[in-house]
Amino acid sequence: xxxxVVGSVALDDVESPAGRxxxxxxxxxxHFAVAARHFVPxxxxxxxxxxxxxxxxxxxxSRGIDITGIYSAPGRTFRWGGRYHASLNTRDxxxxxxxxxxxxxxxxxxxxxxxxxVFLANTHPSLQLEVLSQVASPRFTAMDTMNFWIEGTxxxxxxxxxxxxxxxxxxxxxxxxxxxxxxVKAAAxxxxxxxxxxxxxxxxxxALLFDREGIFAAPAFPLHEVVDPTGAGDSFAGGFMxxxxxxxxxxxxxxxxxxxxxxxxxxxxxxxxGLDRMRDxxxxxxxxxxxxxxxxxxx
Ligand code: AMP
Numbered sequence: 005x006x007x008x009v010v011g012s013v014a015l016d017d018v019e020s021p022a023g024r025x026x027x028x029x030x031x032x033x034x035h036f037a038v039a040a041r042h043f044v045p046x047x048x049x050x051x052x053x054x055x056x057x058x059x060x061x062x063x064x065x066s067r068g069i070d071i072t073g074i075y076s077a078p079g080r081t082f083r084w085g086g087r088y089h090a091s092l093n094t095r096d097x098x099x100x101x102x103x104x105x106x107x108x109x110x111x112x113x114x115x116x117x118x119x120x121x122v123f124l125a126n127t128h129p130s131l132q133l134e135v136l137s138q139v140a141s142p143r144f145t146a147m148d149t150m151n152f153w154i155e156g157t158x159x160x161x162x163x164x165x166x167x168x169x170x171x172x173x174x175x176x177x178x179x180x181x182x183x184x185x186x187x188v189k190a191a192a193x194x195x196x197x198x199x200x201x202x203x204x205x206x207x208x209x210x211a212l213l214f215d216r217e218g219i220f221a222a223p224a225f226p227l228h229e230v231v232d233p234t235g236a237g238d239s240f241a242g243g244f245m246x247x248x249x250x251x252x253x254x255x256x257x258x259x260x261x262x263x264x265x266x267x268x269x270x271x272x273x274x275x276x277x278g279l280d281r282m283r284d285x286x287x288x289x290x291x292x293x294x295x296x297x298x299x300x301x302x303x
Contacts, residue, residue: 005044005143005249008116009036009242010135011125012105013050013074017085018277020092022231028278029060031082032125032148035235037069038282039242039269042290043250046242047116049073049135053081053104063283073116077104092230093207112138121249123241126150129157129164136167144254146170146201146245148237154180162197169254170201172241178204187212188219201259203244203266205237213263217256222263223300225271225293232277236270239282243269243290268293 014031018024033050040046047070052061054076064071082105085098108131117140124132124147132147139145145168153161154177161181165171171194179185182193191202191214202214206224213220244266251258268290275281 005120005252006115006118007040007044007046007121007123007245007249008049008073008112008119008139009033009040009046009123009125009245010049010110010132011036011123011127011148011238012082012084013048013052013056014082014084014105015056016083016234016278017098018088018232018234019086019098020088020232020277021090022229023277025232025277029063030084030235030278032235032238034064034279035238035273035282036123036125036242036245037064038067038279039239039273040246040249041067041069042269042285042287043243043246043265044121045070046246047073047119049110049112049116051075051077051082051104051108051110053077053079056081073110073113077107079104086234088233092233095233110135110138120144120252121245122146123245124148124164124168125238125241126153129153129160133160133164133167136164143252144169144245144248146172146199146241148172148241149177149181151177151180165194166198168199170203171199172203172205172237172244174205174207174237178202188214191219201254203240203263205240207233211240211263211267213259215256215259220256220260220263222260222267222297224267225297225300227271227275230274233274234278236273239273240266240270243267264294264297265290268297
């Protein structure tokens with residue numbers, strides 16, 4: 005099964021209690037793809053500016069990621085900066101410079117249009133819908149969103165939600181989108197808007213899956229140290245969608261395993277800055293952590 009991700013390719017500056025990095029490879033699409041590559045062939049559709057270091061593209065390609073859908077446009081690459089507080093649960097966005105991402109207009113080629121699994125990373129909901137309409141007959145589509153679109157473009161977001169099979173978002177976003185504090189009620193409201201599979205991420209408290217069979221809860225992996233939470237959500241989505249695409253099914257059992265794979269990939273992502281931990285992550289390490297998740301929740 006083929007897997008397509010559309011979203012930001014970025015250069016990030018991150019400060020956390022563990023240190024700081026500047027101009028590192030980031031972006032939702034990169035975090036997603038670097039996690040999903042362990043399961044199936046994954047293609048990125050995105051845009052970079054003239055300032056984008058070619059070694060980043062070489063790195064993605066060297067990990068088997070199809071980068072033919074990343075085009076270069078005149079201008080600067082999307083840049084994002086964030087600072088984490090001591091708890092690591094909250095962060096301040098220091099800057100968001102859209103650059104070439106502001107006029108990102110993806111045109112999928114024939115191969116990308118034939119994708120089986122599609123993830124629409126966080127962008128303008130109308131852009132997500134436009135991309136979705138170019139995919140011929142996907143088996144399963146899922147999307148992410150954020151407070152900016154929930155507040156700023158609610159009508160467009162609802163239109164896009166009607167067309168996707170799954171929504172992956174965090175607890176605060178679920179509450180904001182539905183006006184329901186209770187996450188069980190919030191998930192029911194979201195399912196009434198369209199997506200039949202809803203995953204609500206709760207940071208260090210794990211993730212909840214809601215589908216037609218009911219609810220499944222997975223913990224977050226208890227780590228000694230979290231260095232940089234940036235991209236955890238996208239790594240989760242990459243592991244989740246990658247595992248589904250690998251199995252080629254989206255029944256409840258598969259969805260539950262996919263949530264655990266998503267949680268495992270997110271737990272690796274946060275162990276070091278940027279993509280440092282994910283760069284050379286081995287499939288065997290993922291399988292070991294998956295087994296640890298099983299032990300952690302067995303009683
Ligand atoms: P997350 O930690 O899951 O929120 O993802 C962080 C990644 O998303 C970083 O690598 C950023 O480059 C990227 N990012 C931050 N803000 C945006 C935005 N408004 N649109 C698209 N990507 C973003």
